[in-house]
Amino acid sequence: METPEIFKQYAIIKNQIKELSEKARLMEIEVIEEMGEFDEVKTGDGAFYLVARKKWKYPKTIEEMEKNVREAKKEAELMGKAKFLETKSLAFRAIQS
Numbered sequence: 001m002e003t004p005e006i007f008k009q010y011a012i013i014k015n016q017i018k019e020l021s022e023k024a025r026l027m028e029i030e031v032i033e034e035m036g037e038f039d040e041v042k043t044g045d046g047a048f049y050l051v052a053r054k055k056w057k058y059p060k061t062i063e064e065m066e067k068n069v070r071e072a073k074k075e076a077e078l079m080g081k082a083k084f085l086e087t088k089s090l091a092f093r094a095i096q097s
Helices: 005-035 060-078
Strands: 040-043 046-049
Antiparallel strands (some): 040 046
């Protein structure tokens, strides 16, 4: 069966997104360095912001509770007590060259 054009186009775009995302990730370090002491830099293309994100570290007692909940959920799944909703989505994996 010949591959329909839409499949080829989709694969090309997904691969471009992957490549561009990696380039952007690498450039991010340089952009942050270029911003220096500024939290915001406005350009003709838009505004660049440095934002702070909180990453929480919980006490061991809470981490243990989370572990227990994960285990209880897995057991409920295995015993058929938990319900799931199944949806379909498109996945694509490029052929490794």
